[in-house]
Amino acid sequence: MMFKNNGISMIQLDPQILHIWTTDLSLTSTQEDERKKVLSSDEMKRADQLRFPIHKTRFIAARTALRQILSLYLDVGPEDIRFGYGEHKKPYLLQPILPKFQFNLAHSADIAVYAFGLGMLIGIDIEKIEQAYKKDVAKRFFSQAENNTLAELSNSEQINTFYRIWAQKEAVLKAIGTGLSISLSSFSVNTGHEVATLLLENQSWFIYPLSIHPDYQAAVASDQKVKSMHIWQLIDQTPHLLKIVHLSEK
Numbered sequence: 001m002m003f004k005n006n007g008i009s010m011i012q013l014d015p016q017i018l019h020i021w022t023t024d025l026s027l028t029s030t031q032e033d034e035r036k037k038v039l040s041s042d043e044m045k046r047a048d049q050l051r052f053p054i055h056k057t058r059f060i061a062a063r064t065a066l067r068q069i070l071s072l073y074l075d076v077g078p079e080d081i082r083f084g085y086g087e088h089k090k091p092y093l094l095q096p097i098l099p100k101f102q103f104n105l106a107h108s109a110d111i112a113v114y115a116f117g118l119g120m121l122i123g124i125d126i127e128k129i130e131q132a133y134k135k136d137v138a139k140r141f142f143s144q145a146e147n148n149t150l151a152e153l154s155n156s157e158q159i160n161t162f163y164r165i166w167a168q169k170e171a172v173l174k175a176i177g178t179g180l181s182i183s184l185s186s187f188s189v190n191t192g193h194e195v196a197t198l199l200l201e202n203q204s205w206f207i208y209p210l211s212i213h214p215d216y217q218a219a220v221a222s223d224q225k226v227k228s229m230h231i232w233q234l235i236d237q238t239p240h241l242l243k244i245v246h247l248s249e250k
Helices: 029-038 041-048 053-074 135-141 144-151 155-176
Strands: 002-005 008-012 017-024 082-085 091-095 101-108 111-118 122-128 196-200 203-210 216-222 228-235 238-246
Touching: 017 053, 017 216, 029 053, 041 053, 053 101, 053 111, 053 228, 091 101, 101 155, 101 216, 111 122, 111 216, 122 155, 135 144, 135 155, 144 155, 155 196, 155 203, 155 216
Parallel strands: 017 228, 101 122
Antiparallel strands: 002 008, 017 111, 082 091, 101 111, 122 216, 196 203, 203 216, 228 238
C-alpha cells in the first residue's frame, strides 16, 4: 500500500510493520476554524458536546490529524473519509473499504498517537504522567502481580511504572476491541520497557512500549509479531519520519 504527500517520497506500508504517528494537539483559534472544515457532522456534534473548550480543541486537532494521515495512505481527500464504529466505539474505515487496513488512535493532554498496520488487530494508548501514584486505582484495576511489583519500587519508579502498566493494558483492550468488558485486573503485563507477549483468552498479543515523550507513557499492542516500527510525527500538517525501530525476531 503506497502513499505520498506533496513531494514527500512514497512510503510502503507492509505486513508485519507498524507505522506509529504522533502529533501535538495545540491549535490557535484560526487553525481550529480551518481544520474542522474536514470533519463530518457527526464529529462536529461530538466536539460541540464537550464541556471545556480545550477538550473541544484537542478533539478537533486529533480527528483532523487522523484524517490528514489517513489521506496519505488512501489517496483521497481528508474530508472524503468516512468512519464506522464497532460495538465499543473502536473506529474503522467505512469509505474507502479496505478490510486489511487497520488503525487505532489515542490522546492524552496535548499529544495524540496513531497506529497503522495491515492485516492485524492493533490498539494504541498514551497516558500523561501525573505527579501522584494512584494506589487506589492500581488496587482496583491491576493484577496482584502488578501491585506486588509496584509495592517494591521507589515513589518515582511507582509513578512511571503505574502509567506504563495502564498504557499497556489499555492498548491490549483497544486491540481486542472490547472496551472494559474484560477486567483490567484479570491479566498482567510486563512492567518494564521490553516487548512482551500476553496470552489472553487463547489469543497471543504482542505489546510494544513506546518512547514518545518523557512526560508520557505509551504502548501499542497487536495480535501479530511485527518486524519493525516506523515512527512518524505530523508537524504543521507535514509528515516527518523520525526513526525506524527494528525489533528482534526471536
